[in-house]
Amino acid sequence: MIERSPKAREIMANTRQLLTAGGYKSFSYADLAERVGIRKASIHHHFPGKEDLVKAVVQEYRAEAQAGMAAMDQQINDPLVKVRGYADFWSACIKDGSSPFCICVMLAVELPTLPVEIAAEVTGHFSDLSDWLTSLLRAGEALGIFQLNETAQAEARALMAGIHGAMLAARAFNNPQVFDQIAYPLINKVVKVA
Numbered sequence: 001m002i003e004r005s006p007k008a009r010e011i012m013a014n015t016r017q018l019l020t021a022g023g024y025k026s027f028s029y030a031d032l033a034e035r036v037g038i039r040k041a042s043i044h045h046h047f048p049g050k051e052d053l054v055k056a057v058v059q060e061y062r063a064e065a066q067a068g069m070a071a072m073d074q075q076i077n078d079p080l081v082k083v084r085g086y087a088d089f090w091s092a093c094i095k096d097g098s099s100p101f102c103i104c105v106m107l108a109v110e111l112p113t114l115p116v117e118i119a120a121e122v123t124g125h126f127s128d129l130s131d132w133l134t135s136l137l138r139a140g141e142a143l144g145i146f147q148l149n150e151t152a153q154a155e156a157r158a159l160m161a162g163i164h165g166a167m168l169a170a171r172a173f174n175n176p177q178v179f180d181q182i183a184y185p186l187i188n189k190v191v192k193v194a
């Protein structure tokens with residue numbers, strides 16, 4: 001990741017919160033300046049335009065996700081534990097409010113109208129996640145842990161969509177428990193019954 005000043009980090013952190021809450025079009029540099037307590041010109045000093053800022057935030061988010069998947073791959077051998085760990089991560093984030101929604105899911109809604117470079121990062125995030133889940137399902141199927149009704153890639157994308165849908169439902173019902181009620185049964189559907 002790029003070394004950034006403390007003020008640039010603060011701008012990015014606040015941008016991330018704004019993206020989580022409402023997406024790309026939900027805020028302006030004026031909103032951000034007021035929130036951070038600086039002038040708009042100061043934001044422009046760090047990030048010439050909103051596109052530059054949001055791209056930096058999404059790139060950092062994507063790098064964090066890649067690092068999280070790599071860490072799980074290094075620390076855990078069981079594909080089912082990894083898949084549940086992915087759901088556990090979001091369950092905890094939703095419950096403690098630290099990251100109640102995936103910013104790439106928010107931005108995916110706006111994909112047709114996003115600047116091209118941001119859209120590419122968002123699509124890249126979904127590809128990274130889909131590829132990782134596909135590899136877990138393939139490995140689990142080979143070990144007899146998962147029983148797949150479709151290709152591993154199709155099942156992985158369905159699982160990814162279901163987890164993201166569970167985030168949305170938790171938000172819609174203003175109830176973090178709704179995430180667990182949806183996400184874990186989705187995972188259990190691919191677990192091979194003994």
